[in-house]
Amino acid sequence: MRFKIPAIFICIILYLSSLGCEENEPLPDQVPPELSLVGFTDSTILPVEGIVTITADANDNTGISKIEFYIDNSLVFTDNNEPYEYEWDTAEHSNCALHKIKVIAYDNNLNFTGIEHYVFIVNLNLSEINVSCWYTSGINEPKLERKSDKYFGTSSCSSPSALEVNISTNEIYQEIEGFGAALTNSSAWLIDNSTRREEIMDKLFSPDSGIGINYIRLAMGSSDFVQGEHYSYAETPNDMDLSEFSIERDREHIIPVLQDILAINPDIKIMGSPWSPPGWMKTSGQFVCGSHWDSRLKTEMYSVYADYFIRFIQEYAIEGIQIHAITIQNEPLYCPWDYPGLYMPGDQQRDFIKVLGPKLAENGIDTEIVIFDHNWDDSEQTGAFDYAEVIYDDPIALSYIAGTGFHGYGNGEASMQEMVYYLDPTKAIYFTERTNFTGWTNWDQVLSHIAKYYFIDVIRYWSKNVLLWNLALDTENGPYNGGCPNCTGVVTVEDDYFEKEIDYYIIGHFSKFVQQGANRIYSNTFEGELETVAFQNPDGSLVVVTLNPGWNTLRYKINWNDMYFNHSLSPQSMATFIWEP
Structure with missing residues (x-):
């Protein structure tokens, strides 16, 4: 049977068929923006005060059209341009109460994402005691930058979810002598030959325009960080009266740099440390240990080697440089194969001190003697406590020493210092x-590691100072002659190149604010979460250093004299506060 299909149906079928033959059109964008609030975490109720900057971090593949800011469900601001921020004056809202911050981000297709956080407003009744705040981030900028001042105050309410740091001058601990690093031969050579010498000196040693380093260490003769050949001050064999004693190599760069340092900071303390006696005084006959790992000071050389120390101190005094302290031997339990060293066990150091001490007194020299000068004990390397105990148990040797010095290598910790401290708390x-x-x-972790283990912990466990190694090295971590090929300096210097390394800023958080003669005072600390140490300066001002070694922003309050202020500290960062009572 034949039949006819009306033309209109044919047209409809053809139209529908044509739709099926075209490529599928893309679906409209339905992906909402990504959104977070800077400095906020989901689980924490933040204490806030004053003007709070709420910063939204938003992004979307089609772009952000607007960001809406709400306080307690009321729209207070709309921002169409980066950075997406709202300056919230918390004084306009009820104090000592919870408030909700809500932010909504819209993309260009009107997809949106919302986020909410609760905060607790604590606006203090402010005193007139202002606190200056200096901040360094270990992840990015800024570095040792002054932030807005804080003010101590009181409040009828307490901030939730905030750590409380208590500061008290009723508990006073050790006196502080200073913070700095070693002016090695290499460091002095680099600084002295730099086209930016004056700037470098200013940034290192001026307390106003720099970080005010106030303690440095010298190698007596060469260490592994030397420009050129190794040297001692008495190169002539069997020169028992030291008639050929000479510090001429030091006069080339070390002494000129030191004299200019003293012109900037006349009160800087200087510690001298020998890496080795002249080779002819040793059992190996060699200045560099080489294969003679147990190369020792000959017993018949005790007297002449004591004279060697005295001549060093006297020759430097002629140049206008006072040596505050000396250590008997750098790292006495290690004699390196490729740079100067000496194996000097505790009983030998004890006996030598009983020769050196009287000679210093006979010559009217009040330079202090520091023993050991080597690593903390740990599970694999021991000897520090036993070494010190041998000397502390001898009343004569003990009477000549000021205390014990430590290095921070190996797996030991600063807590070991306390064991030696309690052998005799009158010793430093x-x-x-x-x-x-x-x-x-x-x-990112360098700042928190160095600041915690080698500054805060070291000071909390009784040290009077902190000294890092090379003050300056070049872009290839030298010059060096043996020893460490990957050590870095506090600053990097080479001709007209000058770069401040992270150690520079860590030192500055202490040396710029903690005066010589300050005392450590009580502050509680939160191990691994918020690290603290506090000081009272001779002029009465108070200094608190705080460190956040973690990866979350910390909120805390600093309590003092029945008042407090609130602060937040970003991950991997540190802050120093200073105020006058």
Whole structure:
């Protein structure tokens, strides 16, 4: 049977068929923006005060059209341009109460994402005691930058979810002598030959325009960080009266740099440390240990070697440079194969002190003697406590020493210092060496590692000072002659190149604010969460250093004299506060 299909149906079928033959049109964008609030975490009720900057971090593949800011469900501001921020004056809302911040981000297709956080307003009744605040981030900028001043105040309410740091001058601990690093032969050579010498000196040693380093260490003769050949001050064999004693190599760069340092900071303290006696005074007959790992000071050389120390102190005094302290031997339990060193066990150091001490007194020299000058004990390397105990148990040797010095290498911890401190609390603890190095895989953690283990912990466990290793090295971590090929300096210097490394800023958080003669005072600390140490300066001002070694922003309050102020500290960062009562 045949039949006809009306033309109109044919047209409809053809139209529908044509739709099926075209490519599928893309669906409209339905993906909402990504949104977060800077400095806020989901689980924390933040204490806030004053003017609070709420910063939204938003992005979307089609772009952001607007950001809406709400306080307690009321729209207070709309921002169409980056940075997406709202300055919230918390004084316009009820104090001592919870408030809700809500932010909504819209993309260009009107997809949106919302986020909410609760805060607790604590606006203090402010005193007139203002607190200056200096901040360094270990992840990015800023570095040792002054932030807005804080003010101590009181409030009828307490901030939730905030750590409380208590400061008290009723508990006073050790006196502080200073913070700095070692002016090695290499460091002095680099600084002295730099086209930016004056700027470098100013940034290192001026307390106003720099970080005010106030303690430095010298190698007596060469260490592994020397420009050129190794040297001692008495190169002529069997020169028992030291008629050929000479510090001429030091006069080339070390002494001119030191004299200019003293012109900037006349009160700087200087500690001298020998890496080795002249080779002819040793059982190996060699200045560099080489294969003679147990190369020792000959017993018949005790007297002439004591004279060697005295001549060093006297020759430097002629140049206008006073040596505040000396250590008997750098790292006495290690004699390196490729740079100067000496193996000097505790009983030998004890006996030598009983020769050196009287000679210093006979010559009217009040330079202090510091023993050991080597690593903390740990599970693999021991000897520090036993070494010190041998000397502390001898009343004569003990009467001539000021205390014990430590290095921060190996797996030991600063808590070990306390064991030696309590052998005789009238004797001091010193921290005389730690280097940074190029082996870090994550530089974000360098600040918190160095600041915690080699500054805050060291001071909390009784040290009167903190000294890092090379003050300056070049872009290839030298010059060096043996020893460490990947050590870094506090600053990097080469001709007209000058770069401040992270150690510079860490030192500055202490040396710029903690005066010589300050005392550590009580502050509680939160191990691994919020690290603290506090000081009272001779002029009465108070200094608190705080460190956040973690990866979340910390909120805390600093309590003092029945008042407090609130602060937040970003991950991997530190802050120093200073105020006058």
